[in-house]
Amino acid sequence: MTIKAHYAGLATGIVSMATVLGVAPAAHAFDFKLKGQVNRAVIAADNGKSTDAGLVDNHSSPTRFGFTGTQDVSPNFRVGFEYVIALATNRSSEYDVNGSQNGNAIENRQANVFFEGNYGKLTFGRTDGAANSTSKVDLSGLIDLGGGSVVDDYFGGLSFVDGAGNVGPSLKNGYSNFDALSRQNTVRYDTPSFNGATLSVSYDQGQAIEVAPRYKHKFANDVKVEAALDYVDSGNQDKTLNAAGNFADDSKQNRNSSFQEFGGSASMLLPSGLNFFAQYKRRNYSSTSYTDGASLDHAQSYSGGIGYIFGKNHVQAFFGQTDDLQSGNSQVRNYGVAYRYDLLKSVNMYASYHHLTGDNLVNGDGSSFKAKDMNVVFAGVRAKFF
Numbered sequence: 001m002t003i004k005a006h007y008a009g010l011a012t013g014i015v016s017m018a019t020v021l022g023v024a025p026a027a028h029a030f031d032f033k034l035k036g037q038v039n040r041a042v043i044a045a046d047n048g049k050s051t052d053a054g055l056v057d058n059h060s061s062p063t064r065f066g067f068t069g070t071q072d073v074s075p076n077f078r079v080g081f082e083y084v085i086a087l088a089t090n091r092s093s094e095y096d097v098n099g100s101q102n103g104n105a106i107e108n109r110q111a112n113v114f115f116e117g118n119y120g121k122l123t124f125g126r127t128d129g130a131a132n133s134t135s136k137v138d139l140s141g142l143i144d145l146g147g148g149s150v151v152d153d154y155f156g157g158l159s160f161v162d163g164a165g166n167v168g169p170s171l172k173n174g175y176s177n178f179d180a181l182s183r184q185n186t187v188r189y190d191t192p193s194f195n196g197a198t199l200s201v202s203y204d205q206g207q208a209i210e211v212a213p214r215y216k217h218k219f220a221n222d223v224k225v226e227a228a229l230d231y232v233d234s235g236n237q238d239k240t241l242n243a244a245g246n247f248a249d250d251s252k253q254n255r256n257s258s259f260q261e262f263g264g265s266a267s268m269l270l271p272s273g274l275n276f277f278a279q280y281k282r283r284n285y286s287s288t289s290y291t292d293g294a295s296l297d298h299a300q301s302y303s304g305g306i307g308y309i310f311g312k313n314h315v316q317a318f319f320g321q322t323d324d325l326q327s328g329n330s331q332v333r334n335y336g337v338a339y340r341y342d343l344l345k346s347v348n349m350y351a352s353y354h355h356l357t358g359d360n361l362v363n364g365d366g367s368s369f370k371a372k373d374m375n376v377v378f379a380g381v382r383a384k385f386f
Contacts, residue, residue, distance in 0.1 A: 032069030041380025048372025146352030
């Protein structure tokens, strides 16, 4: 199928679904609400040679505000929209020891219209790709708040240094939980829930495809389980194409220019408050190279943790590792503990400690880089409003 035919088919499908499901809406306006949060944090880091602290916005769950609205078209069908803007000052993912503030960042996170009924939900516009968050299933309550499989969003800008104080690769160059393609300009379809099971599929700009089955269930004995799997083909995203659809300049392709991803994560919460999570993702790359020019074939990431919830308190111990992302034999590890206290339901205070190691890292010219271990405290407050 040609690209032209592919896009024509998509457009026809969208119009057809709206025609099949649609009924002329009532004349009154959408019911809408304001929502958002402020999530500020501090990073206190020791990279093995220097110690510094930064006052940042938690990039894993940033400060934001937005509007959502819905309108019933018929008893079993509604139309809605979502518009969300992130307003981050000094993003945590860009902070480094002895660095200055990285300024303000405005990000359009959601700008979409959706149609929802008995046959599922169709979303058109900017929203989460179908597989977003399939690496982050975690019932501890600490994902995005210092715990879980996330590290690069918390403080991925921190650089490893060697014994002489020379600056080497950053943490995010060697560690990732490979959480699909995040927010996209896309067409996404989500099936209804079948006894807790759903399937999400999206076609993203750049000819990328995401598929994600999910499962969520609470058993009669109050045991909760959640799981998510994914398959992602990044298509031509991050590739430099000319108007004819040919690669304009292969030298401009970066280390994430083309990949297929698969894996997922799962979590269990017991009535006692004890909980567990596990995550595994693999990416197979094509026509992609490391920073030193060597061919990048694949990389993998895995993590796990055990937690406990009692009253307003959440605690978790976790481990994560990413292999072969920074070099052909690199290993970057994260050992940590995290704690959250719910001052109010909408106000979460959190703190975490991380010990980070990097083995078999290389400089841009391919020479060996012996990284010192890093120790990081990441703490903050998230206040939500609805």
